[in-house]
Amino acid sequence: MGLDLRAGREEGRLPGDPWPSWSYLGFGQFRRRLARHIGIDLEQMHGFGGEGDWSTVSSPLRHLLDHADNQGELTVEQAAELAPALQTALTEIGQDLEPGDDPAWDYDIRAGEELVQLLELCVRENVPVEFG
Template sequence: MGLTLYADRPDGSQPTDPLPQWSWTGFSLFRRALAAHINIDLDQMNGFGGGTDWDTVSSPLRHLLQQPDDSGYLEPEQVTELAPALRAAVTALSENDPEGFLWTGASSNGRSAQGLITLLEMCAAENLPVRFR
C-alpha cells in the first residue's frame, strides 16, 4: 500500500490519466529530495515536527511538500503553479544523478515523478484538482 495521485474529475472518470504511485517510504524520500533541492529542511516545517510555517516558502513546490501523505488535494490554481516547478526540479535532480538510480525513467521514483508531472500538466490544462489517496 502507498500513495496514489489522480485527477479529481467531477464524474469520477479516469479514462487515460496517469496514476503516479509511491510506497510511503518512496514518497517520503521523493519529497525530502525535492525539499532539499529548494533548501528546505522538512524536519523544521509545520507538519513534520518543526514550527516553521509554509507561508515562508516561496517555491511552488510547497504545494506538494506540505500535503499529508494519505489524503487531501491540490486546487487547480496550485496544480497550475506546481507543474512547471516540479518539471524543473526533477530535471535538475536527474542531471545530478549520473548513474540514474533515483531520477531517470529507468527508476521507479523517476517513472512516478514523470507520471506526476504529466498528471499535473493535464490537470492544469483541464482546470482539475489532484487528489491524494
Template sequence: MGLNFSHCDAHWSYGLFHDFREKLAREIGMDLNRMEGFGGNTRFSDFDDAIIPLLNHSDCEGEMTAKECSQVAPRLRELVADWSEEDYVEEALSLAGGMELAARNDQPLIFC
C-alpha cells in the same frame, strides 16, 4: 498500499513519497523534517517556491486545486530534471503530467 493520484499513474509507498518530498525540499534549501507538520516549527510561509503546495500537503489524502497544479507541475519538472534516480523521476514526471491534465480540465488532483 500506498499513495495514488487521480489523472495519472504515479504511485509511491507512503515512506517513499516522504523520501521523495524530502529530496524535493533539499533542492530548494529546505529540511522538510524541520517544517511544521513534519516535526519541526519552521513555517512553509517562510519559503517562496512554486513547489510548496506539494511539500505542504497531506501524504495520504486531500487534493490540490487546478491552480496549484498549474503552478507546481512546471516546477516539479524543473527540480527533477537532473536527478539520476530513475524511479523517482518516472513517478515525478507522471505526477507532473497528471497535474497538467487536472489543470487543463480545471479539476483538482486527488490524493488517494
C-alpha cells in the same frame, strides 16, 4: 498499499490517464529530496516535527511538500504553479545522476514525470488533483 494521485473528476480515472504512485515511505523520500533541492530541511518544518512556517517558502514545490500524504487535494491553481516547478526540479536533480546510480531516484523520476503529466491534465480539465 501506498499513495495514488488522480484527477478529481466524477468519472474517476480514465484509460490513458497518468497515475503516479509511491509507497508512503518512498513518497516521503521523494519529498525530502525535493525539499533539499530547494534548501529546506523537512524535519524543521511544521507538519514534519518542526516549527518552520510554510508561508515563508516561495517555491511552488511547497504545494506538494506541505500536504498530507493520503488525503485532500491540490487545487487547479496549485497544480498550475507546481507542474513547471516540479519538472524543473526533476531535471536539475537528475542532471547529477546517471541511470542506475540510484534505483530509488530512477523510480521517483518516472513517478514524478507522471505527476507532472497529471498536474497538467488537471489544469487542462479544470479539476483538482486528489490524494488517496
